[in-house]
Amino acid sequence: MRPVDLVVAEGLGRRFGRVVALHDVWLRVREGSCLLLAGPNGAGKTTLLRILATALRPTAGRAWVCGYDVISQGPRVREVCAYLGPAPGLYSALTGWENLCFAADLCGRPRALARQLMARVGLEGVAHRAVGTYSLGMRRRLALARVFLQEPRALFLDEPFVGLDEPGVRLVEELVREVKARGGAVVLATHERERAWRMSDAVAVLRSGTLVEHTPSALDHPKNRCAIFGDPGPPPLEGFFRDALLGAGSGRPLRHTDRGGVAGVLP
Amino acid sequence: MGWRRVHAVARKDLLVEWRGRDGLLPAGGFGLAVLLVLGLVTGGSAEAAAAVLWVSVLLAAVLVVGRSTEREGEEGTLETLLLYPGSREELFWGKWLALAVLVAVLAAALWCGQVLLFNASPRGWAGLGLVVVLAAAGLGAVGTLFAALLHHVRAGRLLLPLLFLPTALPVLLAGIRLTEAASRGTPPEPWLGVLVVFDGLFLLVGPVLYEVVVEG
Numbered sequence: 001m002r003p004v005d006l007v008v009a010e011g012l013g014r015r016f017g018r019v020v021a022l023h024d025v026w027l028r029v030r031e032g033s034c035l036l037l038a039g040p041n042g043a044g045k046t047t048l049l050r051i052l053a054t055a056l057r058p059t060a061g062r063a064w065v066c067g068y069d070v071i072s073q074g075p076r077v078r079e080v081c082a083y084l085g086p087a088p089g090l091y092s093a094l095t096g097w098e099n100l101c102f103a104a105d106l107c108g109r110p111r112a113l114a115r116q117l118m119a120r121v122g123l124e125g126v127a128h129r130a131v132g133t134y135s136l137g138m139r140r141r142l143a144l145a146r147v148f149l150q151e152p153r154a155l156f157l158d159e160p161f162v163g164l165d166e167p168g169v170r171l172v173e174e175l176v177r178e179v180k181a182r183g184g185a186v187v188l189a190t191h192e193r194e195r196a197w198r199m200s201d202a203v204a205v206l207r208s209g210t211l212v213e214h215t216p217s218a219l220d221h222p223k224n225r226c227a228i229f230g231d232p233g234p235p236p237l238e239g240f241f242r243d244a245l246l247g248a249g250s251g252r253p254l255r256h257t258d259r260g261g262v263a264g265v266l267p
Numbered sequence: 268m269g270w271r272r273v274h275a276v277a278r279k280d281l282l283v284e285w286r287g288r289d290g291l292l293p294a295g296g297f298g299l300a301v302l303l304v305l306g307l308v309t310g311g312s313a314e315a316a317a318a319v320l321w322v323s324v325l326l327a328a329v330l331v332v333g334r335s336t337e338r339e340g341e342e343g344t345l346e347t348l349l350l351y352p353g354s355r356e357e358l359f360w361g362k363w364l365a366l367a368v369l370v371a372v373l374a375a376a377l378w379c380g381q382v383l384l385f386n387a388s389p390r391g392w393a394g395l396g397l398v399v400v401l402a403a404a405g406l407g408a409v410g411t412l413f414a415a416l417l418h419h420v421r422a423g424r425l426l427l428p429l430l431f432l433p434t435a436l437p438v439l440l441a442g443i444r445l446t447e448a449a450s451r452g453t454p455p456e457p458w459l460g461v462l463v464v465f466d467g468l469f470l471l472v473g474p475v476l477y478e479v480v481v482e483g
Contacts, residue, residue, distance in 0.1 A: 090347075
């Protein structure tokens with residue numbers, strides 16, 4: 001059976017007054033895959049993720065998540081997706097347990113699941129302490145537990161590794177793996193490209209609000225990990241992709257794309 | 268409507284307020300100060316008692332509404348709240364319920380303060396209780412709506428009184444007249460009707476408009 005596109009953006013744009021944050025972005029993410037959204041600061045990655053998660057309305061174009069229109073079917077989109085942004089979005093006056101129970105109540109999930117997740121993210125020992133006393137890493141873990149609780153089909157992660165130690169990073173990897181295994185789709189924006197690379201099936205590069213290029217071929221061949229980028233971007237970005245592509249020893253040379261970038265395929 | 272979600276939001280807001288004590292306590296202190304100043308200016312006259320009480324309640328309510336908005340902004344929790352599954356109308360109802368409870372507590376505390384400070388007559392307290400509930404419901408609805416509207420606006424906290432006070436004028440007038448009527452034992456018409464219509468209007472349009480304004 002042909003894989004379904006769970007996340008689709010067509011000509012998506014967003015302006016903040018005179019500032020164009022996102023311009024004419026076309027994107028498709030298939031079920032069971034993870035798209036790494038790369039690009040320098042201010043490229044529009046967060047804006048794109050927030051639009052897809054219905055936190056922000058686009059000023060141009062349309063987008064669908066799991067078949068639901070992000071503009072006209074917001075409540076349906078929110079039932080199937082989860083968004084983890086740079087801020088953990090927790091109430092510091094409440095305990096970790098109360099924060100997670102609140103999330104469980106709003107998502108219609110049993111509190112028993114919340115209890116299991118507190119243990120899974122390693123916070124059961126501090127569950128009854130106010131979140132205001134948590135470290136950044138502990139807050140991020142609690143926010144991850146909230147996303148696990150939602151059991152989303154489409155997952156949007158914005159800088160998910162910030163403040164996390166190695167076990168915390170592994171939790172993010174588990175989360176992505178679980179969503180993909182359920183046949184879901186993940187869109188991941190991060191500057192920690194080395195970590196994200198391992199989890200991703202495709203890469204899209206945004207620069208100045210415009211999608212420079214993305215990887216339809218990776219989606220056509222789910223077993224391949226592929227990267228294509230148009231404008232090579234600033235040296236660290238270019239260097240990363242070159243190293244990643246060549247270092248894997250795929251044996252296939254990089255090729256120049258129509259848009260002046262280079263492309264390659266990882267086995 | 269999902270009662271579990273409404274209850275969860277209201278409970279959360281009240282719990283955060285209880286733990287932080289940074290909304291109701293300062294607002295209550297401010298309301299008491301206004302009560303004291305206006306009471307002294309009017310010489311603690313029984314005729315002006317109802318007006319003094321409701322002006323104090325309204326001004327203090329502005330602080331409670333402002334603080335509840337500010338808190339969500341400081342912690343960056345509003346976006347997370349908006350991204351939970353389900354309808355945002357339920358978020359409105361939960362926030363309205365919590366705000367109405369806080370305003371009702373504030374009004375009751377200020378009334379007690381007036382009785383203690385100015386030896387005001389506690390007559391008609393049962394009638395006053397009904398007025399407080401209706402006024403709190405109306406102020407809660409207006410406050411929830413404007414808090415959502417101004418959340419995304421720069422200097423929104425400064426604009427809040429400019430929008431909130433004129434809009435809540437019918438509640439102020441009805442509160443004064445109904446409190447006077449309750450203490451004198453006279454019929455509450457037509458001000459009871461004014462208060463009920465005000466509440467009905469804002470509770471009808473509030474949830475619908477909330478969905479639109481909260482996104483910014």
